[in-house]
Amino acid sequence: MTTHDLEYDNPNAIEAHNMSVYYGSFRAVKDVSLAIEKNRITALIGPSGCGKSTVLRSFNRMNDLVPSARVEGQVLFHGENIYAPGVDPVNVRRRIGMVFQKPNPFPKSIYENVIYGPRINGWKLSRREMDELVERSLRGAALWDEVKDKLNQNGLSLSGGQQQRLCIARALAVEPEVILMDEPCSALDPISTLKIEELMFELRQHYTIIIVTHNMQQASRASDYTAFFLMDSDRTGQLVEYGSTSQIFQNPKDERTEQYISGQFG
Amino acid sequence: MAVTELRRQPSLLRAAFERFIQVLLVFAAAISILTTAGIVFSLVFETIAFFSEVSIVEFLTETEWTPLFSIKKYGIWPLVTATVLTSAIAMMVAVPLGLIAAIFLSEFASDNIRRTVKPLLEILAGIPTVVYGYFALTTITPFLKNFIPTLSIFNSLSAGLVMGVMLIPFVASLSEDALSAVPNSLREAAYGLGSTRFEVAVRVITPAAISGIVASIVLAFSRAIGETMIVAIAAGQNPRLTFDPTVPVMTMTSYIVQVSLGDTPYGSLSYYTLYAVGFTLFIFTFILNIFSYWMVRKFREVYD
């Protein structure tokens, strides 16, 4: 908490400094330096295989789950390197939540899905506080009205779009500061996609959101900042350009960015 | 012209061949179904013959089983309690150890460890049960006697414990399959919420695999009930109605062995007891199988 107090005027939620990620001897991402501003939506775009997911998963140490993965450089969260020795990845993930490409609710009731995080975090909540937290989280994910009468139904019984919003609610319930989203809409229909984009704008007031997307329109209409990645001849991904979304899309400085956003490759 | 010939010839052959394969498969399926039906039929038939001489009320209310003595009594309960007792002791060993092994292998072990331990478990499953039986009689019982001086040479405790060890690989291997089948996306979801490895394994993956785990337990239980050699060798040949694990008892399977090995004349009443006991055994395993089928259906989660 002291670091938090010291950092109160730090505008950035996450900063990567010369971050490289390896899978075994393969360098998937090279020398990424980027600062993610608080309470903004940052989109990571680029062609398939350029390392967007790899970068995203490095921000909450999800890559620890891949035995061959290794991260070099620094990722600062509240000024603290999350890869420093002694940092528990479990604590990192409690504060930097994640929503995945494919909706992955637990095969439990809607209620249990949402309350899972607080439960394992050992929050001591009364039944009423739990009910309130579940409602707040589901409201936060714009799902409450659709499921308020069937909280005991299995989460898997919902539609794909509802499942994804349930996963968002589940992430919100642990009250993280940052939410990482890896192509959260790619398995969804356009209406569900729009719902989630609206939701992201709502969430931005309280959370910092980083989203990977393949959809250029989505990046341009639903994000504040955009980072464009591309791989070099060794298939190693690099950050090509990073700036406000309007600048990247209307006035790209790098010609590769321009080519990509105008659909000329990738 | 040449082309059409080339085309037609093999397609005729292939049609005949496919027909042949189909017939072969139907035949194979029919054999196994008919054999099963035949077994059940003869079991039911001979059991009916038994109950035409011994009343079903006596069978279910009498507390002694002495068909081979001069005063004959036909109460099934001593055999049933012995079977249940030895099986229950076995499950107390096999379920916790098997589950721990399965969870360890699926969620904690590195690929290397998994590659070494799984074959070892399968070796354990490959040991002939007669070896387990003598192990129980000649090693476990003398060892347990150090702690329980009153322990009989034949007793359900050693038989049950060793049978439990025999069943560990069943529970472990089938439960491990069920755990590994849980999609990785659930593990990621759980880790992403800040779960520890232990929380992922116990609170997410195990519940998600529960139907397969229960099925493995029921299967092991059903094997314990039908297990013959270990109990015949180590648990004794004394039908008595007791839940005391330190004294000799006789399970349903032990009784079948005893009668089969003896010189019981064909067609005598004691010959028919074989079928009555066999049928009771069949009902037990049948109910267990139905139960496991129902559990799997009820709790199976559909992942796409």
Ligand SMILES: Nc1ncnc2c1ncn2[C@@H]1O[C@H](COP(=O)(O)OP(=O)(O)OP(=O)(O)O)[C@@H](O)[C@H]1O
């Ligand atoms: N678990 C892994 N083990 C080994 N290599 C991996 C692993 N995950 C990703 N890679 C490699 O790292 C590189 C970057 O992959 P990543 O998934 O980050 O790309 P991406 O930009 O998210 O692509 P997509 O748009 O297709 O999702 C690819 O070359 C990929 O093959």
Ligand SMILES: [Mg+2]
């Ligand atoms: Mg990806």
